[in-house]
Amino acid sequence: MSFDHLRATYFEESAELLESAYAQLSALAEDRADGDTLHALFRAIHSIKGGGGAFGFTRLVGLAHVMETLLDRMRDGSLAATPDRVALLLKATDALADFLGAEQREDAMPAGAEDALIAALGAMVEAPGNGAPPPAMAEAAAPAAKPGTGWRILFRPHAALFRHANEPLLLIRALRALGPLAVTPLLDRLPGLEALEPEDAVLAWTLDLAAPVPRGQVEEIFEFVVDDCDLAIEPLVPAVEQPVLAEAQAQAAAPPAGARAEQPAAVQSVRVDVAKVDRLVNLVGELVINQAMLLQLGSAVPPEVCPGLVAGLETLSQHLRELQEGVMAIRTQPVKSVFSRMPRLVRELSAQLGKEVRLVVTGEATEIDKTVVEQLADPLTHLLRNALDHGLEAPDQREAAGKPRQGTVHLSAEQRGGRILIELSDDGRGIDRARVLARARERGIVASDAVLTDAEIDELIFMPGFSTAAVVSAVSGRGVGMDVVRRNIQSLGGRITVESRLGEGSRFVLSLPLTLAVMDGLVVSVGREAYILPISAIVESLRPRPQDIHDVVGRGQVLSIRGAYIPLLALHRVFGVADAVTDPSRGIVVIAETDHAGRIGLLVDDLVGQHQVVVKSMEENYGPIPGIGGATILGNGRVALILDVAGLAEPAERTRAARPSAMPAAALH
Structure with missing residues (x-):
């Protein structure tokens, strides 16, 4: 190595x-x-x-x-x-x-x-301690070890032990924590005063540990000095008495009668180069594509020609899915690796800003694709800096507003369906929408006579170069940050939304794909084109009755279903597909759930079938495309676009915001 x-x-x-x-x-x-x-x-x-x-x-x-x-x-x-x-x-x-x-x-x-x-x-x-008094350093008073109850350790450090940052006293203390310890110094290597080198280790010790602990526990203490010493660990009994010692150790380790003390199995792991894992993932992806092509070809063969073909392909599909899930599990890791960096940022930034801040972290064990985890650090850092600088008030201001002097920032992660939701919220001042709108008009981002909804005003903070800070500081004020956050999240196939209440705080939600490699999708046809809808986003599909379809003046169509109104989005209009079904009552409406915009109905011609698809990035070659989460290769060799339902739902969400929950009959035609 x-x-x-x-x-x-x-x-x-x-x-x-x-x-x-x-x-x-x-x-x-x-x-x-x-x-x-x-x-x-x-x-x-x-x-x-x-x-x-x-x-x-x-x-x-x-x-x-x-x-x-x-x-x-x-x-x-x-x-x-x-x-x-x-x-x-x-x-x-x-x-x-x-x-x-x-x-x-x-x-x-x-x-x-x-x-x-x-x-x-x-x-x-x-400094004088205020805990229990330490054990006496005079080891001569330690009880003598009895045969069959422990280990005799001969510890002879090499001369360079101290120069390699090792300390015998700490090792002896660690041994003493395991049980009674008798320490006998060996002075046979002690030179005369004129030859003594202050940085050399010259003493050795015989250490008798009177405790029935496993040998591995003793070896672990000397793990970092094995190359800097001569070490011998022997039982405190002759070799012929080894069975007695083993029995005594087993009895000492046994739980009390009637109790069941089950020890967790040791976790074994091996380090693998990430490039090798990525190569394995790519190969699995190619296998998924080839399997889809075989299924396509197999469906054209009459069953009587090759009776075992269909069964064999189904077995292959099952094994391939298990292989894919196993490989994906290798690629995932907890978001803790990113979340663990945030407390330090909070400590340093709160001291710099003169604010009192408590960071609460939950869900750090949530697992996500390693590729996604590695690119989360910068967006979360920007969001956290924004929360501390813009969101939380100074202690005196919070006290005057009837809040605790210490502000709270909550960072959490959870898996929901096929996506990971990461939320960062604070109990600060919230977004001052009047100030945001005024600054946007001042910078020419928004026309002076434009009327914006609260959601549209909140979106302005993601505009490049936008900032409401009155003074440029080392922390913020240059308008660089929030637009970078959105761009980075979109490059991962995710999205970011914000909710805020003036005087109560803000909440940012990052919705990210669980994996960037393979997913389950529903293939739908629109005209001559095929698209993929993520299975995790689909609620149901149906063919609506004509009387359930309503036109909203200036807002498009909605579907009435079980007393609720759901915005309808015709995919042939979005992508300009000719020869597609235009009448919802003659097509299929797929109802999908989004993280922020609720439910939306997507009009398609027909449902082709459910398949496992390999996700190919569009951003690497074309940049982010609204409503598109990637592409894949179907079994017939054609390329199909994978739809980002939440991206498609954004116009419908604005329609929903402008419509009251109980729609007046006059608005429907």
């Missing part, structure tokens, strides 16, 4: 360890910690430090070492996890992330950037 590959693996693992560290710190800050929280946090920092030492990241190691020391005192109870200590550890973890980023870019952090943090952490380590 090459050095570059090892280095890349270290940074990938460190990113995961940072996510774990932030999760544990959040649990501590929000009083959700359990018995393993501090241990998990310590392990994350220790692992980052150990790997950093192997690559010679000296400054990173120095910062991680003093963090580790403070965490060790918090673990053994000599220091409590007070809010100020947790806040300092958060800042130190932020700095650790900066060091990792700089090393990955092969850049250098400013000289002395970590000095103040190291000094503050060191002061906390030396």
Whole structure:
């Protein structure tokens, strides 16, 4: 394995360890910690430090070492996890992330950037604790280990142990946490004073652990020093007594009578290059296309000519679907990898703006296509900065308005149908539509005599170069951000909507496809053309009666169904298709559900059938196309467009906004 590959693996693992560290710190800050929280946090920092030492990241190691020391005192109870200590550890973890980023870019952090943090952490380590007193350092008082109850560890560090950022005392403390420990120093390598090198490790130890723990638990403690020491781990009994030891360990680990303590199975994983996964996804996509072509050809063969053909194709289709689902599962990952970056942004920006902000995150375990996750960071960053700068008021202003001084921003994710909805809301001032409209008229974006609905005014904030900020600052005011958000979301086949109430706050909803590769679709015909409707968006299909179709003056047609009115959209008009059915009572209306605009009826000629289709991006070659989510290749080799129902529904949504819920009879003809 090459050095570059090892280095890349270290940074990938460190990113995961940072996510774990932030999760544990959040649990501590929000009083959700359990018995393993501090241990998990310590392990994350220790692992980052150990790997950093192997690559010679000296400054990173120095910062991680003093963090580790403070965490060790918090673990053994000599220091409590007070809010100020947790806040300092958060800042130190932020700095650790900066060091990792700089090393990955092969850049250098400013000289002395970590000095103040190291000094503050060191002061906390030396400060008197307010927790339980630490265990005595005199190990001679530890009870002697009894045969059959533990392990004897011979630990002989190499001379360079300290220079590789390892600390024997922390290892000994970790062993002591497993049970009673007897420590015997070995001085046979101790040189004379004139030959002593201060940076060399010269001591060795015999460590008798009087606890029936698995050998693997002991080996895990020495995981990062195995290359820097001579290590021997032996049972505290002769070899002939091994069955007795195994029985004693099994009895000690057994649950009480009547109790069932089931241990979760260990999760095994393997790292795979993303390019290899993408290649696999593309191959599965090609298989789906070929399978559709085989089905098309098979349907033309009389059953009596080849009786097993149809059954074989159906079996192939079932196996291919299972293969596709398995490959898609490999590509998905939790949105936590993006959400975990947001708390730091909130901390830094709220301090810069002088605002008190609480970020609430839910649904971070929701899984989405890796390609989508990687491109979410920038849009969410823009939205969060906008919420803190424009949305939330200053503490004094909130207090004067009868609100808590601390504003709340809620970031959530959930899967709904075949899409992922990501919401970011705040309890701030909301959109001042009068101010937005005035600024738009001032900039010539909107005509001075134009009359806009609330929804149309809200859409103005996504116009390029638009901003209501009175002063340009380091945070905002240049009109760059919200148009970028919409453009990035649209490039992913998604859309963004906004809802706002003046004085109560705003809510942005990002609707994204669950995957960008394969989907289930309904093939519909319009004239000689075929289109694909996502199955996840379809509610029902029907052939309406003539009396259920009504014309709305200046607004098109609506379908009356079960006491509700649904806007009708004729696809032949949208795409300019000739020789299509124009009378809804002679065609088929497919009723589809959208995230924001409710239900809409799409007029088509006929339903061809349901198929699994491979999604090919249109944006890469043509840019975003309103109402089109992509393209695919059908079994007959023809290209069919995949429709974006919500994009098609936007004109109908404006029609719905202008129409009262109970439509007057005079409006219908």
